[in-house]
Amino acid sequence: MISIFCLIFVLSPAVQCAKILGVFPFPSVSHQIVFRPIWKELSRRGHQVTVITPMPLHDSSLVNLTEIDVSLGKDAPFPMDPWIFVTGNTWERLNFIVETGLHFIQLQLPKQPLQDLIKEDKPFDLVIFQHSFLYNIKKWGILFLGISSLGVFPHSHDSLGNPTHPVVSPDMMLASFSRFQSLLYNFWYRMLYYWYILPKADRIARKHFGDDMPYLGDIERNMSLLLVNNNPIIHAVRPNVPNIVEISQLHISEKKPLPQDIKDYLDSSTQGVVYFSLGSNVKSTYLSVEVRQEIIKALGELPYNVLWKWESDHLPDRPPNVLTRKWLPQQDILGHPNIKAFVTQGGLQSIEEAITNEVPLVGIPFITDQPSNIKRIVELGMGQMVEHQTLTKEKLKEAILEVAGDPEYKENVRKSKFIMVDQPMTGVDKAVWWIEYVIRHNGAKHLRSQGADMSFYEYFMIDVALFLLACFIAMYRLVAKIISKAKRFINSNKKVKRN
Ligand SMILES: *[C@@H]1O[C@H](CO)[C@@H](O)[C@H](O)[C@H]1NC(C)=O
Numbered sequence: 001m002i003s004i005f006c007l008i009f010v011l012s013p014a015v016q017c018a019k020i021l022g023v024f025p026f027p028s029v030s031h032q033i034v035f036r037p038i039w040k041e042l043s044r045r046g047h048q049v050t051v052i053t054p055m056p057l058h059d060s061s062l063v064n065l066t067e068i069d070v071s072l073g074k075d076a077p078f079p080m081d082p083w084i085f086v087t088g089n090t091w092e093r094l095n096f097i098v099e100t101g102l103h104f105i106q107l108q109l110p111k112q113p114l115q116d117l118i119k120e121d122k123p124f125d126l127v128i129f130q131h132s133f134l135y136n137i138k139k140w141g142i143l144f145l146g147i148s149s150l151g152v153f154p155h156s157h158d159s160l161g162n163p164t165h166p167v168v169s170p171d172m173m174l175a176s177f178s179r180f181q182s183l184l185y186n187f188w189y190r191m192l193y194y195w196y197i198l199p200k201a202d203r204i205a206r207k208h209f210g211d212d213m214p215y216l217g218d219i220e221r222n223m224s225l226l227l228v229n230n231n232p233i234i235h236a237v238r239p240n241v242p243n244i245v246e247i248s249q250l251h252i253s254e255k256k257p258l259p260q261d262i263k264d265y266l267d268s269s270t271q272g273v274v275y276f277s278l279g280s281n282v283k284s285t286y287l288s289v290e291v292r293q294e295i296i297k298a299l300g301e302l303p304y305n306v307l308w309k310w311e312s313d314h315l316p317d318r319p320p321n322v323l324t325r326k327w328l329p330q331q332d333i334l335g336h337p338n339i340k341a342f343v344t345q346g347g348l349q350s351i352e353e354a355i356t357n358e359v360p361l362v363g364i365p366f367i368t369d370q371p372s373n374i375k376r377i378v379e380l381g382m383g384q385m386v387e388h389q390t391l392t393k394e395k396l397k398e399a400i401l402e403v404a405g406d407p408e409y410k411e412n413v414r415k416s417k418f419i420m421v422d423q424p425m426t427g428v429d430k431a432v433w434w435i436e437y438v439i440r441h442n443g444a445k446h447l448r449s450q451g452a453d454m455s456f457y458e459y460f461m462i463d464v465a466l467f468l469l470a471c472f473i474a475m476y477r478l479v480a481k482i483i484s485k486a487k488r489f490i491n492s493n494k495k496v497k498r499n
């Protein structure tokens with residue numbers, strides 16, 4: 001049956017059945033849940049999909065899906081203290097992302113199933129990879145397509161020739177900045193990426209894929225298309241070349257029934273419930289004891305019940321109105337009519353879930369895009385921000401009471417939802433359409449910007465600027481010479497007259 005489909009694929013321009021490899025190695029739930037719906041849907045549509053993932057689904061109903069498990073065990077050691085990621089400055093946090101990413105790649109690459117895939121010489125029609133994970137993806141095929149679970153870093157724009165104006169379209173890592181800082185960041189980031197990260201990742205790749213591979217940076221630049229998870233509410237609009245396509249709300253799923261105990265708790269809390277979760281990367285158990293104590297005191301004084309995703313069995317000094325669970329079905333909880341407010345770290349996925357379910361927010365942002373996401377939420381009147389560095393019982397309690405008590409916040413969330421969901425197709429359908437488009441058009445080279453293949457000096461017209469500067473200097477000197485000659489001539493004329 002499958003081979004008949006493949007035969008049709010070979011004979012007709014329509015994509016019936018392609019062999020697709022997904023490279024999604026980052027061990028973080030909030031990234032994986034964005035990619036999963038895409039690879040599931042591709043396999044349901046009859047493509048033969050193989051994915052490299054640390055969090056396999058093991059779903060036997062997905063008969064066209066092969067999962068290559070690169071999980072690192074329950075407690076994969078970080079190369080450095082994860083608290084740096086939360087409390088460090090921009091440089092330290094970026095360094096953490098880079099070192100952690102490379103560290104995990106080094107742990108995953110020697111795994112047997114991955115080694116088998118590397119040794120096997122079985123090319124795929126398309127390689128979809130988590131951008132920007134620095135694997136030698138060329139090993140597995142010649143067409144690549146990147147997907148980012150959040151915005152993208154400056155080098156990703158460079159690889160497709162997308163303009164990066166430091167003031168019009170500042171980077172997602174910058175929540176508040178001056179124009180000068182943004183310009184400096186743009187330079188500094190590129191030096192870090194091109195002179196440190198890329199060469200290091202290239203050395204690692206060579207160790208595992210063999211030395212006869214092209215430079216990793218050149219492989220990345222041959223990407224056909226980049227899908228970026230940009231939410232039309234949270235992210236400022238920006239100009240994009242045609243092969244950067246914005247998608248959003250990928251992980252929003254159909255409502256499922258709540259577990260009975262949670263349902264009973266929510267149903268019986270007629271005074272209202274505050275849902276508290278700091279997501280999957282910033283665990284509530286990372287909080288310092290002082291901050292945790294302030295949060296517990298604030299929650300204990302609320303006139304509402306609180307449902308807290310707390311990642312350990314015991315919460316010290318748990319107030320009677322607080323119920324904790326290690327894991328909670330967040331989307332379905334936010335859909336319950338008794339939820340009054342959502343206290344969140346401000347990850348993009350959590351915000352999309354809150355907007356979809358019309359729940360106003362209190363943000364305690366920590367990392368990457370979270371501060372800028374929450375800033376935007378506050379600007380749009382959808383919630384309040386409480387900084388973890390200066391969090392006190394009063395501040396948190398006040399923010400929650402304000403957001404849960406004033407219907408204006410919910411109304412603003414509803415307005416944003418109206419904009420967010422008004423799309424020609426769902427995020428998953430859009431992603432799958434573009435993936436099939438790239439296969440149908442053999443890489444869709446017609447979408448590629450000329451800027452992507454220009455050198456640095458051509459792109460910034462440095463040669464033209466230098467030429468104009470030289471012309472200016474020559475002109476200046478010429479005019480200066482003429483003036484001085486003329487002066488001398490006039491002076492000598494005067495002398496002649498006087499004489
Ligand atoms: C698997 O792929 C075939 C075509 O190759 C398709 O007809 C079928 O619906 C797919 N099944 C599932 C469960 O994804």
Ligand SMILES: *[C@@H]1O[C@H](CO)[C@@H](O)[C@H](O)[C@H]1NC(C)=O
Nearest residue numbers: 138214215218219220221222
């Ligand atoms: C990039 O693509 C071009 C054109 O298809 C090809 O000639 C070149 O070898 C590729 N470069 C790398 C590093 O894969």
